[in-house]
Amino acid sequence: MTVLVAVVTFNSERLLADLVDGLRAGLDGLAWHLTVADNASKDGSVAAVRRLAPDATVVEMGRNAGYAAGINAAVAASPAHDAILVLNPDVRLAPGCVARLLEALREPGTGIAVPHIVDGAGELIYTLRREPSVLRTLGDAVLGARRAGRLGALGEVVADERLYARERFADWAEGSTMLISAECWQRCGPWDESFFLYSEETDFALRARDAGLGTRYVPAAHATHLEGDSRVSPGLWALLTLNKVRLFRKRHGRVRAGAYWAALLLREASRAALGKRPSRAATRELLSPARLRETPGPASVARW
Known part of the structure; x- marks a missing residue:
């Protein structure tokens, strides 16, 4: 099976050397191709990709078109593939990560597979989510995301560490590291570009679930996400x-x-x-x- 690695960059030059090293470890033993869609970076992101991964496909968007548009452009510009690994530039894959996700994609009813993700300090990131609802948002408002997330009816974030110990389906998962089957993309893609940034992965995963292709969490697959700044900006x-x-x-x-x-x-x-x-x-x-x-x-x- 061939895996397309789809990465969107925006002034990401400082992250790219470690990203490429992580790809070699995380996809070891697999056939894969890297495609990077660059949203008009003003640093040396494009030059860095071409230097570090000369065989990669680079799509220069010519503007900051948003995350979903970048993913769609990367998929459209790539050679034939059996699965799409959507990956943030600040994610580092552990050895064997993608092979384990590929195994999970073969399970019936699975369209998306996601790994166990920790932050730069090695702490678990609560990446799994329940479908947004009025009740869960009220629970978050009254109890806080972590406390409400331990109660299935009252929290959107799955915040019970015990639920990250075994393989399971989730309504959706944060989109820094997602392996999507080609069938799922063909039936549910492309991503909705109107969101520009945030909720695009939620929309796609929920549409996939509606089509009978769920998001499967795979605790045996590991990655590190250095994380963005949505919580502080x-x-x-x-x-x-x-x-x-x-x-x-x-x-x-x-x-x-x-x-x-x-x-x-x-x-x-x-x-x-x-x-x-x-x-x-x-x-x-x-x-x-x-x-x-x-x-x-x-x-x-x-x-x-």
């Missing part, structure tokens, strides 16, 4: 929050999305009252009808 947290509303509206309609918006507003406003800057930014955007109607892009992100 007010602008990115605001974008993440708005896209959650947009995704809910896409799946459930405007009436139910209104209740979901109110639950999110309660969560963010309560945290803003405690002085949390990301939640202040998210509250401000949730209260803006123009922002809720807007399809996010690089210009709107820059305004944050």
Whole structure:
């Protein structure tokens, strides 16, 4: 089987040497091809890819087109493949990771396989998620994500470490490391480019689940995610929050999305009252009808 490794870069030069080394270990023994879609990086990302991985395909987007658009462009530009490894530039694969994910893709009803992921300090990252709901958002607002996440009905984040000890299905998983079968991509792809950043992987995984192709968590496959800054950047947290509303509206309609918006507003406003800057930014955007109607892009992100 041939694995396409699809990576989107945006000023990622400092991460690429370790990324390529990790690919060689994580895909050892497998046939694979690297395709990098670059969203108009202003550093030396493109030159670094061509130096470090001369056989890779490089797609220069010519603009910051967003994460989903980059993934779609990488898949479209690549040679034939049996599975697609969607990978963030700041992920490091452990030896044998992808071979174990490939085995999981052969299990009935599986369209996406995801590994056990730790942060740079070796601590487990809670990557598994339950489908977003009004009740789970209220549970998060009242109890906090970690506490609510230990209760299946009340938390979106699966925050019980015991549930990361065995192979299982999840409604979706964070999108830094996802192996997608070619069948799943053909039936459910491409990714929805209107999200620009955040919720695109949620949308894809839920659509795959709706088609009978679930997301399987594989604890025997390991990776390290150095992580982005959505938790500390007010602008990115605001974008993440708005896209959650947009995704809910896409799946459930405007009436139910209104209740979901109110639950999110309660969560963010309560945290803003405690002085949390990301939640202040998210509250401000949730209260803006123009922002809720807007399809996010690089210009709107820059305004944050």
